[in-house]
Amino acid sequence: MSYENIRFRKPNMVVDQGYFYMLDEDWDALVEKLDDGTVSFTYPLDTTISNPIKDLEQDGINFWSLENPGGGTVNIKRWKIENSICNLKDTFNLSPGYSSEAFTVEHYHTTVSTTISGGDSNIQVSRYYDTVISGGVTLTLGPNNSDQYEDVVVNSVSGTNITLTSGTQYSYEIGDGVNFYLYLWVFNSDGAGSLCQIDAWTGNLLNQYNDSEYDDITACTFARINNVFSSNVDALIYVKTTNLKFVNINTLANYGIMTMDNLRKNGSTIIPIYDLAISGNTIYRLQDEATYYGTDNDWGSLYNYQVSTVRPFIDSITVSAFPLILPANAKNVTQITALVNDQYGNGAEYKPVFFTDNDSVGYILTNPAYTDYFFGTGEAKTAYRAGVDIHTVNIEGTVTQYD
Amino acid sequence: MGYENIKLIKDQQDNFTVDQGYFYTFDHDQDSLLQKTDDGNTSFTYPFDTLLGNTATDIVKSAEFDGVYFWSLQNKSDRVSIKRWKIDNYICKLKQTFDYLDSDPNHNYDSYAFSVEHYHTTLNGATVSGSSTIYLNEYSDHNSMSFTTTSGAGVILHIGPNSNGEEEDVEVATTVSGGVTINGTTQYDYDGGAAVNYYTHIWMFNNYDGLDSTGALYKFDAYTGDYLTRYGSGAYNSVSAATFYNVDSFAAYGNVDTLAYVKGTNTLFINTGQAGATLPYYGSMVMDNVKKDEATVRPVYDIVMDDQNVYRLQDGATYYGVDNEWTYYSYQLSSLDSFVTSISLAAYPAIIAANQVSTSDIVAIVKDQFLQPIVARLVTFTDDNTLGIIIGSPDNTDADGKAQVVYKSGNDATEVKITAVVEQT
Numbered sequence: 001m002s003y004e005n006i007r008f009r010k011p012n013m014v015v016d017q018g019y020f021y022m023l024d025e026d027w028d029a030l031v032e033k034l035d036d037g038t039v040s041f042t043y044p045l046d047t048t049i050s051n052p053i054k055d056l057e058q059d060g061i062n063f064w065s066l067e068n069p070g071g072g073t074v075n076i077k078r079w080k081i082e083n084s085i086c087n088l089k090d091t092f093n094l095s096p097g098y099s100s101e102a103f104t105v106e107h108y109h110t111t112v113s114t115t116i117s118g119g120d121s122n123i124q125v126s127r128y129y130d131t132v133i134s135g136g137v138t139l140t141l142g143p144n145n146s147d148q149y150e151d152v153v154v155n156s157v158s159g160t161n162i163t164l165t166s167g168t169q170y171s172y173e174i175g176d177g178v179n180f181y182l183y184l185w186v187f188n189s190d191g192a193g194s195l196c197q198i199d200a201w202t203g204n205l206l207n208q209y210n211d212s213e214y215d216d217i218t219a220c221t222f223a224r225i226n227n228v229f230s231s232n233v234d235a236l237i238y239v240k241t242t243n244l245k246f247v248n249i250n251t252l253a254n255y256g257i258m259t260m261d262n263l264r265k266n267g268s269t270i271i272p273i274y275d276l277a278i279s280g281n282t283i284y285r286l287q288d289e290a291t292y293y294g295t296d297n298d299w300g301s302l303y304n305y306q307v308s309t310v311r312p313f314i315d316s317i318t319v320s321a322f323p324l325i326l327p328a329n330a331k332n333v334t335q336i337t338a339l340v341n342d343q344y345g346n347g348a349e350y351k352p353v354f355f356t357d358n359d360s361v362g363y364i365l366t367n368p369a370y371t372d373y374f375f376g377t378g379e380a381k382t383a384y385r386a387g388v389d390i391h392t393v394n395i396e397g398t399v400t401q402y403d
Numbered sequence: 404m405g406y407e408n409i410k411l412i413k414d415q416q417d418n419f420t421v422d423q424g425y426f427y428t429f430d431h432d433q434d435s436l437l438q439k440t441d442d443g444n445t446s447f448t449y450p451f452d453t454l455l456g457n458t459a460t461d462i463v464k465s466a467e468f469d470g471v472y473f474w475s476l477q478n479k480s481d482r483v484s485i486k487r488w489k490i491d492n493y494i495c496k497l498k499q500t501f502d503y504l505d506s507d508p509n510h511n512y513d514s515y516a517f518s519v520e521h522y523h524t525t526l527n528g529a530t531v532s533g534s535s536t537i538y539l540n541e542y543s544d545h546n547s548m549s550f551t552t553t554s555g556a557g558v559i560l561h562i563g564p565n566s567n568g569e570e571e572d573v574e575v576a577t578t579v580s581g582g583v584t585i586n587g588t589t590q591y592d593y594d595g596g597a598a599v600n601y602y603t604h605i606w607m608f609n610n611y612d613g614l615d616s617t618g619a620l621y622k623f624d625a626y627t628g629d630y631l632t633r634y635g636s637g638a639y640n641s642v643s644a645a646t647f648y649n650v651d652s653f654a655a656y657g658n659v660d661t662l663a664y665v666k667g668t669n670t671l672f673i674n675t676g677q678a679g680a681t682l683p684y685y686g687s688m689v690m691d692n693v694k695k696d697e698a699t700v701r702p703v704y705d706i707v708m709d710d711q712n713v714y715r716l717q718d719g720a721t722y723y724g725v726d727n728e729w730t731y732y733s734y735q736l737s738s739l740d741s742f743v744t745s746i747s748l749a750a751y752p753a754i755i756a757a758n759q760v761s762t763s764d765i766v767a768i769v770k771d772q773f774l775q776p777i778v779a780r781l782v783t784f785t786d787d788n789t790l791g792i793i794i795g796s797p798d799n800t801d802a803d804g805k806a807q808v809v810y811k812s813g814n815d816a817t818e819v820k821i822t823a824v825v826e827q828t
Contacts, residue, residue, distance in 0.1 A: 003818065009698045018749030018768060027700060028637055029667045037697035040745035041689045041774050044666040048617060048637035084671055084687035085638050282753040292818065302698060309754040401756040 003292050007037035008303040011274035012056035013286045014063065020284075020305075023053045023065050023079075030063065030079065030086040043086040051075065054100070055275055057221065059107035060179040061140050061149075062089065066103050066186075072096040076103060076184060076203070092184075092203030099190040104222040105200055106249060107181040108132060108234060112141070112172045113160075119167040123152075124160050125178050132182060133157055138201070140179045144172045185236050185249070187217035195252070209252060213240070219276040219285070225310060228344070229255045239273045244283070244308070258343045259315065260308050262287065264296050274303060283308040312342040314351060319397040326386040330361055338380045338397040340371050347371065347378020353399045361387030364395075371399070406722055410443035410731040414459065417732065418466035419716050420473065421709045426734075429463035429475045431455040436473060436488070436495040443731075449495040451488075464514075465705055467646065469521035470600035471561045472498065476517045476607075481505050483512040485605060485628070501605070501628030510621075510630070511611040516645040516705075518662055519625055520675060521602040522547055523649070526562070527581060528595045537562070537573070537589070538582035539599060546676060547660075548578050550603040553629040557586070561600045565593045604631070606662050606675065608642035618642075620673075620682070634682055638666060644706035644715070652739045652773060653685045661685055665703045668692055670713065670737070688772045689744060690737050692717065695726050704732060713737035737772070743827045744772040746782070750810065750821070759790060761812045767823040769804045776804025780825050787820045788813040800825075 006013075006020045014021040019040065020033045028048045032041040051067035058064070063086070067075040078090035094100075110127040123141075125133070133139070135156050142149030153165045183206070184198040193215025197207040220238035225246060233255050236247040242262055246255040262271040262285065275286040284305040289298045318339045326332040336355060340348040350373040355364045362385055369380040384395060409426045411419060416428040416437070425446065426439045434454050438447040455461050455477065465476040473488040473495065487499040503512040522545070527538040537560070542548055550558040556574060560583070563570025573585040605623040612619035612633065618640025619633040645664035650672060653659065661672040672685040692701040692715065705716040713736065719728040720735040747768045755761035765784060769777040777800055784796040790813030798806040810821060 007697045018747035018766065027667045028640065029669075031667075033697070034745055034747050035749070038745065039668050039689065039693050039697065040747065040770070041687070042667045042669045043687075044638035044669070044671065046636045046638050048640055084669075084684040085636070279749070280751045280753075282751070293816070302696075307753050309752055311752060313754060314756070400758040402758060402760050 002295070002297045003290055003304070003306075004299055004302070005035055005037060005304045006033050008033070008286065009301075010053060011286060011288075011303050012053045012065070013275045013277055013284065013303075013305070014056050014058040015277040015279040015284050016058060017279070021056065021058070021063065023049075023056050023063070025049045025051065025053055030081070043081050043084065045079070045086050045088070047088040049077075055102050055104075055219075057104050059105050059181045060109050060177070062105075062181070064103075064105050064184075066100060068100055070099070072098055072190065074098040074100045074103075074186065074188075076186070076198075078200075090203075092198070094186065094196075094198070094203070094205075097190050098186070098188055098196075100186050100188050102217045102220045102238065103184055103186040104220050104236060105181050106183040106185060106222050106234075106236070107179065109224070110178045112174055112176045112178060115174060116141070116168055116172040118169060118171045121164045121167045123162050123164065123168070125162065129157055129160055129162055133162060133180070137180055137182070140177075141168065141172055142170070142177060144170055144176050146170070183249075185220070185222070187214050187220060187238065189215050189217070197249075219273040221276045221278055223278040225255070228310060228312060237276065237278070239276060239285075241270055244276075256344045256346075258308070259345070260285070260343075261291065262306070263291060264289075265291050265294050278310065281310045283310055308343070312344060312346065312348070314340060314348050314399055314401045315343040316341050317353070317397055317399050319355075319395060321384065321395065328386050328388050328390045330386060330388050333365065333383045333385045336364070336382045336384050336395060336397075338369070338371070338399065340378045340380065340399050347376045348399070348401070349373055349376060349378075351380070351399050351401060353380040353382075353397045355382055355384075355395060355397050357384060357393055357395045359387035359389065359391075359393045361389070362393060363387075405725070405727040406720055406733070406735075407727075407729050407731060408441055408443060408733045409439050410733060411439075411716070413718060413730075413732060414462060417716075418463045418475070418705050419707060419714070419732075419734070420466045420468040420705075421707045421714055422468055424709075426714075427466065427468065427473065429455070429466050429473075431461045431463060431477075432457060436490070443733075449490050449493060451495050451497070453497040464643075465516050465518075465645070467517070467519050468707075469519050469602045470523050470598070472519075472602070474517075474519050474605075476514065478513065478515055483514045483607070483609075485517060485607070499628075501623065503607075509613060510609075511614055511616075512607075513610040514607050515643045516664060517605060517607040518645045518647040518664075519602050520547070520604040520606060520647050520660070520662070521600065522660060524599045526593055526595055526597045526599060530562075530589060530593045530595075530597070532590060532592050533588045535588045536579060536582055536584050537599075543578055543580070543582050547601075547603050548575060548583060552626040553624045553631075554627055556626065558601050558603060559626070560585070562589065562593060563591065563597060565591055565597055567591070604675070606645070606647070608639050608645055608664060609633070610640055616640075622675075634680070636681070638671070639664075642666060644703040646706050646708055648708040650685070650708070650739055652688070652741070656685055659685055663706065663708070665690075665692075665706055665715070667700055670706065686773050688713075688737070688739075689774070690715065690772070691721065692735070693721065694719075695721050695724050708739065711739040713739060741771040741773065741775065741777075743769060743777055743780070743825050745770050746823045746825060748821060748823050755812050757812050757814050757816045759812060759814050762794075763810045763812075765793070765808050765810050765821055765823075767800075767806045767825075769800050769806065769825050776800070776802065777825070778802055778804065780828070782806035782823050782825045784808045784810075785822050785824070786810060787822075788815070788817070790814055791819055793821070
């Protein structure tokens with residue numbers, strides 16, 4: 001079938017450095033696949049599972065799975081690849097009052113910013129020391145140049161200095177990885193819908209935000225989004241119909257909303273998205289069908305990804321004229337305005353719009369015209385001078401993106 | 404049918420082992436150990452001196468060869484039965500039987516795969532009849548040489564054959580530098596380089612961990628059959644193929660004696676010599692036992708290794724994108740030599756404008772079957788767009804197996820397929 005790629009058997013997915021991971025409860029394995037669907041590796045589970053995996057997440061170190069067996073219970077498990085095996089590390093059975101098909105783990109990635117020698121209990125990292133790193137947080141350091149990792153617990157933070165409860169076991173260079181996770185965010189469809197914040201270390205429910213907005217969510221993730229919003233943000237990201245919503249977890253307000261193309265060619269039937277992963281600037285949507293260039297493609301029992309892009313990208317263009325009616329005297333002009341938006345509904349900045357008309361005499365005065373650079377309106381303006389024939393003139397605007 | 408070779412009968416010859424190019428299978432229906440050649444011809448037959456039975460539960464599910472003895476595993480209705488056999492005077496003679504009964508109050512048994520921990524070395528210098536010290540080229544300082552049975556006996560070395568075709572068993576008393584002392588003395592003369600074989604433990608993949616159906620690897624004394632310990636893990640559940648072999652595929656470890664078993668699409672290599680609550684792995688190797696839909700795993704019914712070849716007993720195989728379903732069991736090969744196995748491709752960004760200006764970084768990561776990077780190998784990139792171009796191809800893989808080029812877009816809005824090709828040299 002057309003446009004197939006990873007050919008997953010199960011509706012869960014994580015992407016990391018060009019590899020696609022799926023937890024298969026039939027194979028009892030974490031399956032690593034290539035873009036063309038080839039199995040590149042499998043990691044057997046040390047603990048077999050019987051319930052379907054509804055969602056899979058990765059925090060840079062651990063894989064996390066969600067099972068929704070029913071009866072008001074949801075099972076969230078933390079797994080880690082160790083020595084060729086995918087080992088179960090934690091199990092949180094959420095009950096009663098839970099039914100979910102989407103969750104994510106709030107996780108952060110930064111790097112060592114000053115050299116660490118083995119035994120050091122004061123360290124510095126390049127980000128998050130002034131926000132989410134605080135006493136009690138467990139950081140995973142590594143790998144270092146000997147491929148070593150370790151977990152360290154933060155005692156306190158003062159300025160850029162992070163004091164650990166005990167010295168590090170290994171040495172680390174500037175730029176070595178630092179990963180940590182804090183909370184689970186579970187979209188709960190029990191009742192009228194809620195978003196649950198859960199301590200990812202204990203499984204305890206901390207907050208529950210009731211809102212039908214959070215009902216029937218099937219795909220979400222957590223990622224750092226750079227160069228899109230007014231500042232770089234770490235966002236909870238979830239799919240709601242054809243929109244992707246980027247949520248500030250501190251306020252639950254949206255940083256932004258992005259439209260996607262998960263619609264059949266009839267323009268009204270929404271294509272379900274079963275899982276979501278972000279790698280670099282690319283959003284991978286796990287689906288069992290996709291519409292490409294006006295053609296619906298049904299993938300049967302298998303799941304594949306369709307991509308969206310995180311970086312602002314031209315998504316739509318509309319062209320209007322004022323006035324709309326001109327005398328056909330080869331003299332009068334009308335102002336032509338093209339409105340160019342990206343997938344976030346924001347005006348595209350400084351993009352060339354090429355205009356054409358189908359009148360043999362009439363012509364566009366300024367071509368191409370660039371969209372507004374300073375105010376983000378997305379507007380590119382030009383003018384059209386009338387021809388001499390009385391008829392409807394079609395004016396088309398074509399915009400492209402070079403960055 | 405395509406790619407068939409040894410043609411073992413289903414539900415009758417569900418097991419095999421290899422020795423010097425010959426394939427051996429226990430056939431409970433023919434009451435014989437069959438020796439077959441690569442093309443499926445039966446080259447010899449060794450009748451059993453003790454019948455295995457003719458019911459479905461009498462089928463031998465796994466066969467092993469330790470250099471001297473053949474071993475069989477049957478998963479019968481009330482027990483798992485492991486038997487040790489030896490070809491002697493044209494007959495396959497039963498030497499020992501270990502039954503692991505379902506009636507055991509502490510364990511349930513349900514197994515389709517096992518192996519025997521066995522070692523092979525040679526005599527270091529000539530050994531004359533009456534010797535009480537034997538010098539060996541390997542393993543004299545290996546912990547397996549200190550193996551003691553649950554009845555207190557030392558490991559048994561099988562020496563020979565010598566130039567007269569004679570062979571004998573001797574029991575190790577102590578280890579000395581470069582060799583061992585034995586209880587008693589040798590009976591025959593041997594030249595230097597004569598074969599010395601011995602075995603220590605039976606490793607059984609049980610679908611039960613005690614009484615729980617979660618899976619465990621059981622360790623038994625191969626001389627007494629006594630239970631020693633078990634290692635619980637779901638990774639040991641539903642295992643249908645295993646073997647024990649000396650492997651040199653892991654650079655960090657050198658030559659290692661390892662228990663290898665198939666789980667899904669991978670063969671995993673266990674370090675059985677390690678103490679502790681869990682057994683570490685030397686590594687894992689992906690295989691191509693997936694149907695062309697890339698979603699259905701082909702079962703591997705038995706596995707055996709010979710030289711650098713891995714023979715997988717299957718009832719079908721996918722070659723070059725075509726599924727071949729077989730009437731009989733045949734083998735499909737893997738290699739223990741590092742081989743280019745996967746190329747992952749990613750584009751950053753994955754969506755660009757079709758304007759003949761925009762570019763995307765294309766990164767390929769080349770790995771072998773052990774998930775190790777393939778270094779310093781040329782990767783050639785191509786695209787299927789008429790105007791889009793690849794810049795910088797071919798590119799050599801770096802220490803991480805990465806090769807990188809740039810794609811510049813064409814001018815039509817379409818999905819562009821970029822292909823990376825690397826040659827095994």
